[in-house]
Amino acid sequence: MHGDSSAPAFPDVMAVLRQRTAEAHTRLENALELLSPDLSVSRYRDVLMRMHGFYDALEPRLDERLTGAGSPLPDWPSRRKVPLLRHDLRLLGVDEAALATLPRPRVPAVGDVAAAMGVLYVFEGATLGGRFIVRHVVTTAVPPAATTFFGSYGDEVGRRWSQARHAIRAWTAGEAARVESCAVTAAALFGALEAEFAR
Template identity: 45%
Template sequence: MQRLKSETRPHHERTEAQVRLMDPDLTPTAYRRHLEALHGFYGPLETRLAGLGLDAVAGLSVHARWKVPLLVEDLRALGHDDASLAHLPRCGGLPSLAGVPEALGCLYVLEGSTLGGQLILRHLRRHFDGTPLGPFAFFRAYGDDVGPRWRAFGEAVNQASVVAADAAFDSRAVKGAQDTFDAFAAWLRREQAHASVSA
């Protein structure tokens, strides 16, 4: 986990720069568009992750970590239905995840986003106080269990590395995380550019 943190820092910072949810002039429309972009990234990415054998990683409980149902809950509260959700853009430039190490690196990005989402949640609640925008389900995610779930994830990743006993395992996990950050940043840039053109 320490290597993941240190070797993905610049990738993380570039991706974070694309997230505008802490902007003081954030509008309900911009919030909705950001959730739509997240849905377009998490949807196909979680589908790919589901086929990479993560169920075999002890202590991970990967299916309890999926975020698409939370995004759907939020988007429905903002006016979407089955038909409109099905027509939202989906990311085609996903990271290339060859196996479990890369998938764990990818999950490091997604779970870290959940951890960082707590700060965003507090801002959104203050910023939109009195505006009916739904439950903020995605950013609320694990509720009071965010810290424990992050620690459990870290323990599962570290243990998987030990069990693998393969020098390439950690490098592959780092590459998976770097590629996920980069794909995420590129997708957010694309969606923001599209939103600017259509505004």
């Protein structure tokens, strides 16, 4: 046999996802301004309200793809973040009626399970940065009780992230079209978030 037998037949989906979204991640991180020493309660509230628009629009799409028998991620229902966002926003004086009046963001379509995995990558990845965000936010005027969204999973962040990665890899293994659908959707969602926070 010739050639490099150690070369994978398909690129690792997690590497593809990171490559295609890393620059947008950095831009988004900067645009959010959550790590600013001058972070105000109103800025923090505004970020959560906009985030809520994305999760509220997309979590029902993930419900359609990831619940029921044969789900590629059976613990999906316990990963929904809308209840956490609403909890934090309520503490900051924003109720569900006020949220319902906000403009809806444009979000990517979730046409198949692989696309749902792309959204999952973005939403679950946000819990990794969330740890750093909480650490800073609690040093500001924001009430610490209003950090349950960015503090999702607490000490379980690493374990939940590895399970999500495992599910994404399992669903896309050896399936180039699935890798592509997953990566295109993740990149589109980062693009939509960037557009939202550029305003």
